[in-house]
Amino acid sequence: xxxxxxxxxxxxxxxxxxxxxxxxxxxxxxxxxxxxxxxxxxxxxxxxxxxxxxxxxxxxxxxxxxxxxxxxxxxxxxxxxxxxxxxxxxxxxxxxxxxxxxxxxxxxxxxxxxxxxxxxxxxxxxxxxxxxxxxxxxxxxxxxxxxxxxxxxxxxxxxxxxxxxxxxxxxxxxxxxxxxxxxxxxxxxxxxxxxxxxxxxxxxxxxxxxxxxxxxxxxxxxxxxxxxxxxxxxxxxxxxxxxxxxxxxxxxxxxxxxxxxxxxxxxxxxxxxxxxxxxxxxxxxxxxxxxxxxxxxxxxxxxx
Numbered sequence: 001x002x003x004x005x006x007x008x009x010x011x012x013x014x015x016x017x018x019x020x021x022x023x024x025x026x027x028x029x030x031x032x033x034x035x036x037x038x039x040x041x042x043x044x045x046x047x048x049x050x051x052x053x054x055x056x057x058x059x060x061x062x063x064x065x066x067x068x069x070x071x072x073x074x075x076x077x078x079x080x081x082x083x084x085x086x087x088x089x090x091x092x093x094x095x096x097x098x099x100x101x102x103x104x105x106x107x108x109x110x111x112x113x114x115x116x117x118x119x120x121x122x123x124x125x126x127x128x129x130x131x132x133x134x135x136x137x138x139x140x141x142x143x144x145x146x147x148x149x150x151x152x153x154x155x156x157x158x159x160x161x162x163x164x165x166x167x168x169x170x171x172x173x174x175x176x177x178x179x180x181x182x183x184x185x186x187x188x189x190x191x192x193x194x195x196x197x198x199x200x201x202x203x204x205x206x207x208x209x210x211x212x213x214x215x216x217x218x219x220x221x222x223x224x225x226x227x228x229x230x231x232x233x234x235x236x237x238x239x240x241x242x243x244x245x246x247x248x249x250x251x252x253x254x255x256x257x258x259x260x261x262x263x264x265x266x267x268x269x270x271x272x273x274x275x276x277x278x279x280x281x282x283x284x285x286x287x288x289x290x291x292x293x294x295x296x297x298x299x300x301x302x303x304x
Contacts, residue, residue: 031275031276031277031278031280032271032275032303032304033280033281033282033304034059034282034301034302034304035059035060035244035246035281035282035283035304036057036058036059036060036282036283036284036285036297036300036301036304037058037059037060037061037062037210037246037282037283037284037285038052038057038058038060038061038062038251038284038285038286038287038288038291038297039061039062039064039103039284039285039286039287039288040052040061040062040063040064040287040288041063041064041065041077041078041079041081042064042079042287042289043079043287043288043289044079044080044081045289046287046288046289046292047288047292048081048085048089049061049063049081049085049086049089049090049092049093049100050085050088050089050092050093052093052288053089053092053093053096053098054096055297057291057297057298057301058098058297059098059099059282060098060099060100060101061093061098061099061100061101061288062100062101062102062103062151062185062187063078063086063100063101063102063103063147064103064106064151064153064287065077065103065104065105065106065108065153066102066103066104066105066126066130067104067105067106067108067110067111068108068110068111069104069111069113069122069125070111070112070113070114070118070122071112071114071118072121073110074122074125074129076102076141077106077108083141083142086141086142086145087142087143087144087145088143088145090142090145090146090147091145094148099148099149099183100147100148101147101148101149101150101151101183101185102126102130102147102149102150102151103150103151103152103153103187104126104150104151104152104153104154105152105153105154105155105156106153106155106156107155107156108156109156109157111156111157112157112158112160113160113161113162113164113165114160114161115161116161116164118161119161119162119164119165119168120164120168122165123165123168123169123172124168125138126150126169127169127172127182128140129141130142130146130147131146131147131150131172131181131182132146132172132181133172146181148181148183149182149183149184149185150169150182150183150184150185151184151185151186151187151210152165152166152184152185152186152187152197152200152206153186153187154196154197154200155189155196157196158196159195159196159197159198159199159200162196162197162199162200163199163200163202163203165200166184166200166203166205166206167203167205169182169184170182170184170203170205183207184205184206184207185206185207185208185209185210186200186201186206186208186209186210187209187210187212187248187284188201188209188210188211188212188236189211189212189215189216190211190212190213190214190216190218190219190220190229190232190248191216191218191219191232192232192235192236192239193235193239201240201243204240204242204243206240206243207243207244208243208244208245208246208281209236209240209243209244209245209246210246210248210284211232211233211236211245211246211247211248212248212284212286213229213232213233213247213248213249214248214249214250214253214286215250219231219232221262221265221266221270222253222262226265226269226270226273229270229274230273230274233245233247233273233274233277234277237277237278237279237280240279241278241279242279243279243281244279244280244281244282245277245279245280245281246281246282246283246284247270247271247274247280247282247283247284248283248284248285248286249283249284249285249286249296249300250285250286250290251285251286251287251288251290251291251293251294251296251297252290252293252294252296253294253296263299266300266303267303271300271303271304282304283300283304285297285300
């Protein structure tokens with residue numbers, strides 16, 4: 001895990017806000033929650049974790065990614081961010097009642113769980129390196145700060161043993177009565193089901209599912225329209241009624257003036273429909289760098 005510090009891996013805001021301010025109409029559906037999650041850690045120019053939490057926009061920030069695991073090696077990639085300040089920033093965010101999760105996986109190819117034993121080993125490392133565990137000899141890249149939960153962003157490789165990993169992580173909660181130190185979320189592709197996460201999600205241990213309605217022409221709003229989104233959204237919300245399901249959107253999705261139409265459709269068309277689900281949870285944005293460029297989160301925050 002000591003290699004965690006290695007570097008590896010629009011419409012102007014005023015225009016976007018002008019569009020949102022001129023939209024009139026009734027309040028959003030009763031399912032509106034005000035919850036907004038953002039991914040942070042993929043670009044050194046996105047600002048610090050502390051700055052992200054201080055915007056007041058987000059209720060959860062997901063650090064990405066813990067991207068090497070499963071074969072006796074454990075480290076992450078935070079794209080040039082200074083590790084020395086992240087622990088203090090995590091505590092700062094938590095003091096402002098912003099949850100901080102750590103996402104595992106991502107776009108790289110240096111992770112997998114070949115056996116049940118590897119799943120147990122990864123759970124042990126996550127618990128002791130990033131959460132409440134303090135086993136001697138385990139490097140803690142964020143010092144004594146502990147993240148609030150773990151997000152599964154399994155976008156590469158085989159689907160094996162992520163259900164084992166979920167069970168092993170969640171089992172640490174048995175040691176506590178007053179709180180749940182390990183909270184689990186999943187970030188999945190929009191086409192149902194996500195084959196890499198199906199077995200894990202079927203454990204019913206995940207309190208939240210972020211469904212990525214972008215990067216897939218079969219179910220992204222820009223390509224498939226409302227019908228394409230709802231065809232998949234209804235499957236996710238029906239299959240996992242015990243989990244809050246978040247609408248995942250790309251914060252870079254305001255590339256030109258024509259997208260004034262998209263902003264209006266988001267307000268009048270997409271959000272009122274997804275918010276009909278009893279387990280609608282809120283909005284997830286990818287990611288803080290793009291949101292800082294476009295101001296997208298400032299527009300949708302009050303519609304979430």
